[in-house]
Amino acid sequence: MKRVQRIGALMEILSGSPNKVFSLSEFCSLFGAAKSSVSEDLAQAREITRLTGLGKIETISGVTGGVRYVPFISEERAAQCQEKLCRKLREKNRVLGGGFLYTSDIMFHPAIVKEMAQVFARKFSDCGADYIVTIETKGIPLALKTAELLNLPSVVVRREAKISEGATMSINYLSGSSERMQKMSISKRAALSGSRALIIDDFMRGGGSVRGISDILSEFDTEVIGIGVAIANISPEKKKVSDYCPIVYLGHVDEETKEIEVFPNNQIFQKSAL
Amino acid sequence: MKRVQRIGALMEILSGSPNKVFSLSEFCSLFGAAKSSVSEDLAQAREITRLTGLGKIETISGVTGGVRYVPFISEERAAQCQEKLCRKLREKNRVLGGGFLYTSDIMFHPAIVKEMAQVFARKFSDCGADYIVTIETKGIPLALKTAELLNLPSVVVRREAKISEGATMSINYLSGSSERMQKMSISKRAALSGSRALIIDDFMRGGGSVRGISDILSEFDTEVIGIGVAIANISPEKKKVSDYCPIVYLGHVDEETKEIEVFPNNQIFQKSAL
Structure with a gap:
């Protein structure tokens, strides 16, 4: 393979498997090239990612070392994503009874x-x-895609214990807004013991569901090290969890005029105060 | 940007958005290059995809034309994927009561x-x-990832009508194996009228769920043009749908010895007889 072909192939292979570590020797045997050549190719590939701004090629040193492609979104593109989401969420025909919004699409x-x-x-x-953990149903695509980009497995908490989940651990919890009792369950085979979980979900009002996930995970000695939600309702102000990161905030939904107040989380990439 | 950089960037951008059509002029303005240069770069990029075998770069002619990256899996890699899935499914600790298998992981x-x-x-x-259509819960990741690769939107049929789905169309149906009555519902806002749907799901035994999806879609004048399931049980032989494509077949599950019979669908890429 010619040099330009090797570099193009590197871009396709690396960016196609985000956060997966490839060893230099894998590429050497794939391309039939010497380590020194592949190293030079990777330097060029790294320069290309700097130009496109879509990712970063990182080198991991050591025996298990190699290179990996870390997807990257600039603050500008992230703000555009937030703005687009706000625009979509403001569409008047989303308003359902009870102040609910249709967001499945x-x-x-x-x-x-x-x-x-x-x-x-x-x-x-x-x-x-x-691990990445979510609760069925609407947060699953977002959780799975985040897991794919971070190269992590994922676990989906079910609303009801299913026969196909085997032995499950279940809890009853109060949903944050309605104070209605709800149930969630997680398979014992999900094998989370002693690990760290990132919770991703589509929507948070009172934080009851996320708090429930956190409680059920603590039964497996699993620590929650982050919470990301696509949309967080600004009310109630006091949530059942303290440290969460929304992409956008949902404010007042007027059922008469169909006006929907949505605004981006401008502090999204800032370190939490906690 | 230099030529090698433009080609590397093309590989990263095109393969990062499967089946999305990019116009030549988008790349011209992005790279600050003439159309003739970008055309030559694309010819090189096409050659690179032939070497890696991971995708194909196709040209679409006409006013709305441009280029797109179509992901490609060779028969050899597909067979490896099937074999890997078979190996994983044969793990003895998957056997649950009633011949069910744990597959959530x-x-x-x-x-x-x-x-x-x-x-x-x-x-x-x-x-x-x-559209791609699935029913909650375990088929959602597979349906969404297929939708991403084919650049299509997706619709998830719910087991129960939720307030956040707005007005829904519901049906009761008989699950293929247990002849138990079940319910499924789809939001009217999913706006499927007069379109063609591809159904993707994780598992099929009797085909009752897929038949149910098909029935509910027909209420929206939506035609089912394909059915893909990750795992199809070989029994019952007579399913409630006739034309479906499994990745692997599940045979006998022995609850005593924990032996699980799984084998690949060797005809997966053959045209259906129907």
């Missing part, structure tokens, strides 16, 4: 989900999570 | 889901679907 749209996941992948890139 | 693992989605993206690349 957004949460199940691969391209929109991908952009939101890129924001979370940047936010939580160094959080050290072993 | 597989269906929620981004890397495994991605490979299965690549198989479906090849199988259904020219099927002309407008």
